[in-house]
Amino acid sequence: MQRRDNPYTPGAGRRPPYLAGRDRDLEDFSSLIEVLSTGGAERSLIYYGLRGVGKTVLLMELDLLASEAGWATTDVQEVGSQPDFRATFAQMASRLLREMSRRYRMRDRIEQALAVVKAFSVLAPGGVQLKLDVDAATGTADSGDPEQDLVELLREIGETANSAGSGALFLLDEMHNLDAPSLAAISMAFQAISREALPVALVGAGLPDLQVRLMAAKPYADRLFQYRPLGRLRDVEARVALVKPAATLGVEFEPAAAEEVVRLAAGYPYFLQEYGRELWNAAEASPITPADVEEVRDLVKEQLAHSFYGTRFALATDAEQRYLSAMAALGRAPYATGEVARAWGAANQRQTSPHRDSLIQKGLIWAPRRGQVDFTVPLFAEYVREHHPLEGYEPG
Ligand SMILES: Nc1ncnc2c1ncn2[C@@H]1O[C@H](COP(=O)(O)OP(=O)(O)OP(=O)(O)O)[C@@H](O)[C@H]1O
Numbered sequence: 344m345q346r347r348d349n350p351y352t353p354g355a356g357r358r359p360p361y362l363a364g365r366d367r368d369l370e371d372f373s374s375l376i377e378v379l380s381t382g383g384a385e386r387s388l389i390y391y392g393l394r395g396v397g398k399t400v401l402l403m404e405l406d407l408l409a410s411e412a413g414w415a416t417t418d419v420q421e422v423g424s425q426p427d428f429r430a431t432f433a434q435m436a437s438r439l440l441r442e443m444s445r446r447y448r449m450r451d452r453i454e455q456a457l458a459v460v461k462a463f464s465v466l467a468p469g470g471v472q473l474k475l476d477v478d479a480a481t482g483t484a485d486s487g488d489p490e491q492d493l494v495e496l497l498r499e500i501g502e503t504a505n506s507a508g509s510g511a512l513f514l515l516d517e518m519h520n521l522d523a524p525s526l527a528a529i530s531m532a533f534q535a536i537s538r539e540a541l542p543v544a545l546v547g548a549g550l551p552d553l554q555v556r557l558m559a560a561k562p563y564a565d566r567l568f569q570y571r572p573l574g575r576l577r578d579v580e581a582r583v584a585l586v587k588p589a590a591t592l593g594v595e596f597e598p599a600a601a602e603e604v605v606r607l608a609a610g611y612p613y614f615l616q617e618y619g620r621e622l623w624n625a626a627e628a629s630p631i632t633p634a635d636v637e638e639v640r641d642l643v644k645e646q647l648a649h650s651f652y653g654t655r656f657a658l659a660t661d662a663e664q665r666y667l668s669a670m671a672a673l674g675r676a677p678y679a680t681g682e683v684a685r686a687w688g689a690a691n692q693r694q695t696s697p698h699r700d701s702l703i704q705k706g707l708i709w710a711p712r713r714g715q716v717d718f719t720v721p722l723f724a725e726y727v728r729e730h731h732p733l734e735g736y737e738p739g
């Protein structure tokens with residue numbers, strides 16, 4: 344087995360050789376595209392889940408499906424780095440229009456739409472540097488009301504796509520990074536546009552609190568989107584994710600070996616890819632045996648501790664790291680913030696709430712509900728307990 348043939352893809356946003364357990368999502372998305380392409384109305388999609396469950400690669404796959412159906416897409420865009428979401432949408436919109444103009448002959452219509460994009464972008468604080476060779480249209484998408492302007496921008500994109508018999512797909516990754524006003528405007532705008540039965544859709548992805556954040560931003564956001572949790576793979580799916588990439592290259596797993604990896608990886612796609620890669624590199628020959636698994640086990644654990652967990656833990660300040668240690672020390676998730684504060688050694692919760700907020704901001708933890716916290720990284724508690732145990736704490 345040559346290292347250079349290694350088919351596994353541990354990492355962030357790396358397309359796996361076999362996308363396990365997502366058939367249903369791909370089918371649902373294809374019918375969403377179909378409905379919107381034929382003048383129907385359907386709500387856009389929001390995916391949420393822990394780190395490494397495969398949100399980004401799913402979005403990449405949907406991107407391909409949409410392209411195959413003749414739609415223009417924004418590609419998967421990580422949002423939240425721009426100070427104003429309008430800058431991001433202006434860029435995405437001009438990207439969609441550029442793609443449409445490459446695929447379809449409709450220069451005048453596209454110029455007209457670009458003028459609207461320009462009008463929209465002029466208002467984004469900080470001014471977007473979009474090199475658009477058109478004059479801004481006045482009176483469309485430039486009222487200064489973010490919700491209304493975004494609706495008008497989406498309508499313009501939708502009508503342009505419609506006239507080409509195409510569609511437009513916005514793919515927003517790490518969407519939990521957006522602040523409440525941005526999330527509210529996006530919810531409202533896509534809701535309004537879905538009523539107009541234009542071929543425009545959004546697929547958003549983010550950490551588990553994305554749904555809660557959308558709901559906090561717009562109380563009835565629960566009805567504006569279709570929400571889909573992404574979680575661990577079921578055992579059969581995890582098994583295929585592990586076994587199939589090797590099998591296509593003529594390398595087999597002994598059933599007991601595959602079973603052990605599935606157990607160790609706890610169904611998390613990223614962990615499966617890590618094990619797959621190391622097993623491929625370590626095994627002398629096919630089939631891969633339980634002894635091979637035993638051999639790479641510590642190496643994979645070390646690698647995860649170093650690259651997956653360690654780098655994230657290092658993002659936290661000393662006080663925040665103690666907060667993470669305090670969470671892990673409590674044992675069972677989700678963790679009551681009051682108890683975390685006590686374990687941390689705080690006199691009251693107010694003392695630790697800035698640390699909690701900052702950790703949420705950094706995407707290391709999230710709040711399943713008021714007064715509770717949990718880790719965003721799978722099996723993080725185990726890592727923290729082993730490598731950064733809470734000092735001076737006796738579980739009681
Ligand atoms: N359905 C799947 N089948 C097999 N492997 C997968 C699947 N989904 C994701 N992976 C693998 O898991 C890893 C993580 O995928 P991805 O980066 O999409 O996760 P994510 O949810 O976006 O994580 P993050 O929250 O850190 O951005 C990658 O190595 C990818 O190849």
Ligand SMILES: [Mg+2]
Nearest residue numbers: 355356398399
């Ligand atoms: Mg991702």
